[in-house]
Amino acid sequence: MEIHDSRFKQVTKELAKNGVVIIFISIVIIIALLTNGKSIKMSNILNILVQTTTTGLISIGMTLVIIDRGIDLSVGGIAALSSAVGAICMKQLGFSWGICILIMLLIGLVFGLLNGLAVALLRMPAFICTMAMLQITRGSAHFLLGGTTVYGLPEEHSVFGQGTLLHIPLSIWILVLFTVSGAVFLKYTRFGRELYAMGGNPKAAWIAGINVNKNRIMIYVISGFMSAVAALIITSRIMCAQITIGEGIELDAIASAVIGGVSMAGGEGGVIGTVVGALIIVMVNNGLNLLAVSPYIQTAIKGLVIFSAITADLLRRRKQLKNS
Amino acid sequence: MEIHDSRFKQVTKELAKNGVVIIFISIVIIIALLTNGKSIKMSNILNILVQTTTTGLISIGMTLVIIDRGIDLSVGGIAALSSAVGAICMKQLGFSWGICILIMLLIGLVFGLLNGLAVALLRMPAFICTMAMLQITRGSAHFLLGGTTVYGLPEEHSVFGQGTLLHIPLSIWILVLFTVSGAVFLKYTRFGRELYAMGGNPKAAWIAGINVNKNRIMIYVISGFMSAVAALIITSRIMCAQITIGEGIELDAIASAVIGGVSMAGGEGGVIGTVVGALIIVMVNNGLNLLAVSPYIQTAIKGLVIFSAITADLLRRRKQLKNS
Amino acid sequence: MNDESINTSKGKTVLLNNISKHFGGIYALKGVNFDLTNEIHSIVGHNGAGKSTLVKILMGAEQPDEGTIFKNGKEVSFSSPREAQESGIAMVWQELANFPNLTITENLLMHRFKYDKFNKIDWKASHETAETYLKRININISPTMIMGKLTLAQQQLIEFAKALSYNPKILILDEPTSALSVTEQQIVYEKVNMIKSQNVSVVFISHKLDEILSLSDRITVLRDGRKIFTKNIRELDKQQIIDAIVGTDKKSNTNNILKPFQKISLKTRKEPVLKIKNLNLKRRLNDVSFNLYPGEVLGFSGVSGSGISDIGKILYGIEQEYSGTVIFNGNEYLPASPGRAVEAGFGYVPKNRKDEGIIPQMTVGDNIVLSALRNISICGFVNRKRRNEIINGVMDMIDLIPREPELRIDKLSGGNQQKGVIARWISKDSRVLIFDEPTRGVDVGAIAKIYSLIRQMAEKGLSVIVISSEFEEIHDIADRIVVLNRGRVAGEIDPCKQRWEDAFALAIK
Amino acid sequence: GEQESTQAGTQKAVVSEGPLAGKAVDENGKPYILGYVLNETGSGWMSANMNYVKSLWERAGGKFYSFVSDYDMYKEISMMDDLMQMEPDAILLHPSDSYAIAPAVKKAKAAGYPVFAIDIGVMGEKVNSFVSTDQADMGYACGKYVLDNSSASKPAQILEIAGGLEQVAAQLRQKGFYEAVETSDYAEVVQTIDTGWSSDVAFDGIQDAFERNPDINVIFSHSDFMMQGILEGLRVKGKLVPKGEEGHITVVSIDADPLGLQGIREGHIDMCAENNPLTPSAVVINIILAELYGVDYKDEYVIEVPVVTAENVDSDARWANLPSGKYDEWSVADQDLFPTPVR
Ligand SMILES: Nc1ncnc2c1ncn2[C@@H]1O[C@H](COP(=O)(O)OP(=O)(O)OP(=O)(O)O)[C@@H](O)[C@H]1O
Ligand SMILES: Nc1ncnc2c1ncn2[C@@H]1O[C@H](COP(=O)(O)OP(=O)(O)OP(=O)(O)O)[C@@H](O)[C@H]1O
């Protein structure tokens, strides 16, 4: 079995992309048929892409973390805190908009750094560290907002979430930008390859002279930064800061990565697959809404769809394996 | 670094128990001082223990899963579904109470089995499988309850959550029972030892002739069962079934395990540590309530306390390491 | 003291002065002095003698409790292997330290990739560079292959290629040939001699005394963390070295490896336990047929890629994509999984102890009884008394040191870990035992122990298959040797009548 | 009845009868589409609200779609986009957050959709009309009851069992309650437990609170949804004493759902501020029809808060006395705020 597994893994890895791509295509087709075409109208496609941006961005950072055998549960909290502080600076402290954007990004970097330092230098288990950080960040946001919503952000702030470029929403461009650079980064930079090495065999990575700690800190900083970028887009879409921002987004981000072929055991996967994974999740949501499925049964169906899709994919690979 | 790490790990392991125990004791003392003794009044100690039972029970199953390098996100959903079905059987279908209890436990076993089959036989990543199962179970619960609360359960049902034995709440006895048997089970049974082997090096375990699949299925069945037992206690305490039952309990359970010295990398840790971990989380909650800390800042403080406690513990071990 | 050592360090490439190192209660090294000039300086010693620890200290992977390190006369201390690397030291680690999830190129070039003008990794150029590194040790595998898919032998060779590619001034080789079969070993020997001529200093650790004798200029013997002596090769012969390694007190049991075991005669053979017909495995095995008799030790020998390991894997249920028939005790036997195989009475010691053998987080004791649990547990509960009896019994049998059943097995020296994996099956009664390269990284004394144990078990009527590319060794202990060559049976050797060279000839012809 | 009556959007033709018959159908018989975006369906109140609106609209011959965001703002505004893909004739909102939904409302109105809000309003952007029982008023009613029943001789030591304080509903209910009690010297909120609308957490919170302060004599719950946890929590504390008997703890709450009414009957709950899901639903349906017919309407309608106590607990006016889950049997609530318009 395990040998199978190891060989299986090989195949899995080779097919990871097509794997998720095949799931993706089948789901697109099925939903299109069920909604007789509504789902693939241009307007809806853009709608889906826009909905994917935030989870997508965060799942890109998450991908790096998971490749290094880590996990980052704090992303949603960081997004919430970044939003809260940003909005307060814009609205209540009246800082100039540009400064506020920088502050929002800075918050992502700072809390990412804290995660990185604790995980890399103190060797705190990533799960517990980032879970505590989730509570710290979301808690602070809750405290700052004190149960109110900070609204009435400056007009120009709407650009990230509501602006368009060449008739395509800016947020989509942002997602594309980060996805592509993420993919290039992983495949063509030394850091990218070292990351896979660390995930594949941490001890060997240290022996090979890779600066494991530096890289690891870097990874969590990036993840924090991506959360802040997501916060920019969210606040820009809802033009306010509010405590529930990013609630539960960590699960969606991790799920996107895993569906996209990233192995929780580390050392495998990439951002393209991850973003496709994120798309799949959004599409299922969107499809169920277009089909006006009863809200009481939607969650269950969502689970069933994901479960069956993955199952089908795994069985398909099994077959291919036998036949190879 | 990694070499250090390996040594560090060894110490970690030796101290894991004392590690969590030391955190535990310090927190007990600090809170006792802050609440000038309120927190260690007998009534409050029982109160804390009672509050620990549900997370505690679920985290016991979770411990087994994590030792095998897995994760079970579906526990809360299974608890909710088990509660919903149980309550409906009692109240609306008027089945005899005993039958209903069996049905509730059965639901735990069945969905645990589904997880086990998917993870063991299909090699579905535990994270994605149990996440889907979480949606399926909680979604079904939502569908069955349809946004209503099923209340007015038969009097005798209050026994698990409100009954006492020798002046000590029954639920505490249940937790103790499962903790002790869990510990014995891990240390003294073939299954227990094989479990650590599977977590430590799955391939080697398989080659040593261990029936990895059978054991793995078993583990998830147990985890599902523990969720059902927790459901018994919850429904018995609030004497109704509601959709919010068990929400987010999976994170608390995992956190308890990790705080208790269980390694997410598998092959290490035990249930005693886990339950102490669960106690710590409840104690912090309880402490903040005894101090009537504003709910707007509680979450942040909770996170800070956990974070600093773990940090302190890690630094302490570092020191010991140097001195040894 | 220090000045003196500075003087003595003059002209030496490296001087390790009075090095001590302990782990918990165990002393790995006690006041060891070691020096290196432009030479091949071998370190030998029993498993756990402290060889790897010594070189890890030189490489900066371990910090000594006491002692100083001088390099070219200057005192140095490396806090990480990287620093050692940057000062011109390269090492092949005893336990493979590679990235199974990455390509050969990435394993070779991890932080030395070729970059294009946008400072992106230029994969084409990188692969080409990697290819040249592979060419240097004349192996031709595509550098785009994933490391995890290669055979252990291939992986070990690539580690060697990597070390060479740094063009080090000092090269440390910790059992670089343990997984190699004769042909590949030759490659290593040539290269080592070549770079020595380019005045690179080499530290060479091995348990294969023949290669030690043929390669070394000087030999240092360690025992129980102490240095026994450093002598020039000319002053030494094999027996002296063996005595020094195992210690004169233990001398007695070392003799028997030199004299071959008495073989059971063909006449006394009964019905075969195993009848294997036309075993085929895609790209690996081709119509392999043989019989295995009760009480015999059957050897399988061949060079890398011969597929000898696959025979074990098939019989034990690891490899299932095979075709052909296996008759076990007269009826068809389908090895579906190791679990089933064990139930049927098979046992198996894998070649790759790190990935397929030990459970690193578990204690030595737990590792030993792992497969026996099913036999010593009553309604699920392990019988602690039996358990401890077994563990202590076996640890004595193959003198696994340190004798601490509750120590984590990954704290053991490589060879002792191997003993632990073997002990797992000695502790459990089986019908057929399969050993794949059982003596890999095991010291001379222990090799004798292990083979005499194998022999004893065979005499109890149990059948043993020993898979090994150590032609001499297997010639010493096997009743018959089946030689494989590129997945085909090249012939059968009767050790009583034929020499090991005959087997080797068949293997490479 | 629950399940099949909650098959929102399934195109089963609903028999058009009663006062609304044929109202939500245009001249050439095409049903009007109403899309409802709401924050949750987990609580009894929201379920009743959503299903009653749906039932009324379908009785009127219209087509009904619902989108539930589970308090995820980002999802909620995305749902507005999803909804617009289905080109509804009107959009009804019960938002998770009054401010965060504003941009989506703006977008919808720009796209020419009439937007209405029920129960929870929209801030920073005008909706066509907003119908509600004011959340703060409900909190205030509870506070007022507590004041009326406390005095210098027996000051009120109040334990607040909050819903999810990150949500407007909870925030406004808290605000209203505080406005009432802060005016008094002998009523004080001694502790607030944030339960995230969970009975289980409420149960634990009760234990903790009484450990700290045994003198608590009033409990204010943001919703009857946590009531089971509160009452059972009191029971194990031995403090579940019916009204009138020694040691009774005053319990005031919001919603007056079936659980609330039962509590009042058993004397465990003193008072509920009724949050009747029928009246605002009936009003908003009429207003939406008015919009479609081009009839004028005001941009806000506020329904005053009925206070439910033992005296009026059994009245037919109590929505929770209607057959639970059988929404299609619930008659069109008669209200005088806005009559059903005619085309
Ligand atoms: N990290 C560690 N923790 C505890 N003990 C260790 C550790 N590393 C090595 N040891 C102990 O130090 C001693 C020397 O180990 P070392 O690996 O140097 O032996 P060796 O000569 O290389 O043996 P082999 O020939 O089997 O490789 C052994 O007893 C081993 O158990
Ligand atoms: N070309 C290959 N493709 C896939 N897997 C391979 C290939 N070659 C070897 N392997 C795997 O590596 C294992 C080791 O090969 P095996 O040991 O049988 O060859 P060998 O003759 O023993 O050479 P060595 O002793 O160097 O491993 C094989 O059982 C097989 O699982």
Ligand SMILES: [Mg+2]
């Ligand atoms: Mg060694």
Ligand SMILES: [Mg+2]
């Ligand atoms: Mg071999």
